[in-house]
Amino acid sequence: MTPEPLPALVVDGVAYAYPDGHQALFGVSFQVRRGERVALLGPNGAGKTTLVLQCNGVLLPGAGRVTVAGLPVVTEHLKEIRRRVGIVFQDPDDQLFMPTVAEDVAFGPANLGLRGPELETRVKAALAAVGMEDHAGRPPHHLSFGQRRRVAVATVLAMEPELLILDEPSSNLDPASRRELAEIVTGLDVTILMVTHDLPYALQLCPRALIMNGGTITADGPTADLLADTDLLAANRLELPFGFDPRALRDR
Amino acid sequence: MSTGHAHPLHLPGTSPLHRARPQCKLAAAVLFVLAVVATPREAFWAFGVYAAALAVLARVAGLPLATLARRLVIELPFLAFALFLPLVGQGERVQVLGVPLAADGLWAAWNIVVKGTLGVATSVILAATTPVPELLRGLERLRLPAAFTSVAGFMVRYLDVITDEVRRMRIARLSRGYDPRWIWQARAVAATAGTLFIRSYERGERVYLAMVSRGYAGSMPVLQDLAATRGQWLAALSVPAAAALVAATAWLVRP
Numbered sequence: 001m002t003p004e005p006l007p008a009l010v011v012d013g014v015a016y017a018y019p020d021g022h023q024a025l026f027g028v029s030f031q032v033r034r035g036e037r038v039a040l041l042g043p044n045g046a047g048k049t050t051l052v053l054q055c056n057g058v059l060l061p062g063a064g065r066v067t068v069a070g071l072p073v074v075t076e077h078l079k080e081i082r083r084r085v086g087i088v089f090q091d092p093d094d095q096l097f098m099p100t101v102a103e104d105v106a107f108g109p110a111n112l113g114l115r116g117p118e119l120e121t122r123v124k125a126a127l128a129a130v131g132m133e134d135h136a137g138r139p140p141h142h143l144s145f146g147q148r149r150r151v152a153v154a155t156v157l158a159m160e161p162e163l164l165i166l167d168e169p170s171s172n173l174d175p176a177s178r179r180e181l182a183e184i185v186t187g188l189d190v191t192i193l194m195v196t197h198d199l200p201y202a203l204q205l206c207p208r209a210l211i212m213n214g215g216t217i218t219a220d221g222p223t224a225d226l227l228a229d230t231d232l233l234a235a236n237r238l239e240l241p242f243g244f245d246p247r248a249l250r251d252r
Numbered sequence: 253m254s255t256g257h258a259h260p261l262h263l264p265g266t267s268p269l270h271r272a273r274p275q276c277k278l279a280a281a282v283l284f285v286l287a288v289v290a291t292p293r294e295a296f297w298a299f300g301v302y303a304a305a306l307a308v309l310a311r312v313a314g315l316p317l318a319t320l321a322r323r324l325v326i327e328l329p330f331l332a333f334a335l336f337l338p339l340v341g342q343g344e345r346v347q348v349l350g351v352p353l354a355a356d357g358l359w360a361a362w363n364i365v366v367k368g369t370l371g372v373a374t375s376v377i378l379a380a381t382t383p384v385p386e387l388l389r390g391l392e393r394l395r396l397p398a399a400f401t402s403v404a405g406f407m408v409r410y411l412d413v414i415t416d417e418v419r420r421m422r423i424a425r426l427s428r429g430y431d432p433r434w435i436w437q438a439r440a441v442a443a444t445a446g447t448l449f450i451r452s453y454e455r456g457e458r459v460y461l462a463m464v465s466r467g468y469a470g471s472m473p474v475l476q477d478l479a480a481t482r483g484q485w486l487a488a489l490s491v492p493a494a495a496a497l498v499a500a501t502a503w504l505v506r507p
Contacts, residue, residue, distance in 0.1 A: 082467045094458040099385030108466035110473030141412045
């Protein structure tokens with residue numbers, strides 16, 4: 001019998017208050033197994049983004065601990081943690097800051113010390129994974145919004161992370177870009193934590209979901225079950241779009 | 253979202269000028285302009301040689317002379333100033349079409365016009381053959397501190413994003429019936445500027461966060477080895493060297 005591999009992410013009793021005294025997280029605990037795709041749902045201001053920044057050590061918890069594939073998120077390990085955890089931020093313009101797409105994708109792996117042909121292979125593979133290899137030499141601001149989001153995903157994939165965190169991946173995307181991104185995400189062989197309040201997108205991409213509200217996890221279960229529980233959603237300020245029938249979800 | 257071309261001066265191509273290392277081109281351009289400026293203003297023939305050399309370079313780069321001429325228009329405001337000099341100058345007067353003009357002023361105006369035009373033409377050719385990111389890398393190779401080049405790089409990258417934000421804020425203002433025309437109505441414009449500053453500052457923080465999340469530790473990685481060979485340097489510097497020779501000759505044969 002092979003031993004169970006280490007979970008990709010363990011968040012254990014994490015509490016965090018911002019320097020101005022505003023407390024955003026009150027003892028958050030959950031685990032993500034390797035290869036899982038998990039949605040993190042919650043209304044605005046629930047603490048989702050704060051939690052995400054705990055996962056790569058941009059913020060360090062006031063209490064509790066975060067472990068990524070067995071490695072605790074502490075100052076000594078930050079470099080390795082940031083290789084293991086890739087975050088795709090909400091606004092691709094924040095993420096794409098280099099003069100060309102290829103240089104931007106190379107930024108992360110180059111910081112890890114990769115150079116020459118090895119770096120080139122990484123960049124090519126990451127761009128191919130999001131279908132953007134033909135745009136390598138272009139400046140990011142010449143791309144459409146959907147293309148920029150895909151390149152933002154590539155910049156993180158190029159670091160070959162253990163855990164890919166997507167912050168509101170579907171925001172501002174038109175339906176076609178949204179579908180294209182979904183196809184890319186489902187095709188990736190990597191553990192994914194997807195932060196969103198786009199419930200149908202969560203259902204489409206993630207078999208499991210966590211609901212977060214007021215700085216704590218209020219529910220954890222199969223996405224279809226959670227979305228079918230109207231009272232649970234209402235209690236957490238989550239709503240399905242008009243015409244979306246939660247009862248139909250159970251039969252999927 | 254803006255999709256406009258951000259570097260309208262660049263003319264894509266594969267000419268030897270396009271392929272030359274940016275640091276060589278930058279150094280050659282600056283030295284060439286120095287040689288032009290150091291030439292005595294009386295040596296008309298020398299300026300003819302410079303102009304011919306630039307025309308040949310433009311030809312090699314595939315930059316049509318008409319385009320080059322159109323891009324020279326940018327110096328017009330400065331030339332307007334030069335035109336004043338013969339009118340207000342002191343000393344000996346010469347009659348030109350019945351208008352008494354100062355001879356000294358005429359010389360000064362000629363000096364500014366010819367050297368300015370040659371200088372602008374040089375930078376137009378440089379800009380047409382070198383994309384902005386490469387220019388920045390060239391400056392880096394010339395030992396400009398990385399802090400300056402990365403700030404300039406971010407500026408180029410985010411100019412469009414910020415311009416777009418300004419445009420949206422202006423439309424929002426207009427949509428609420430506010431179109432200030434007088435200085436005492438400037439309050440909303442000032443508020444817009446303030447908001448823009450805060451937004452850009454916050455964007456800066458988010459960009460930094462994204463950089464740190466991808467392992468940024470204080471210095472930008474050098475992705476491409478752009479070192480120039482001795483031959484490339486020699487080829488590039490032959491142009492300003494020839495110009496320096498012309499300038500020196502002009503001084504020697506001066507009446």
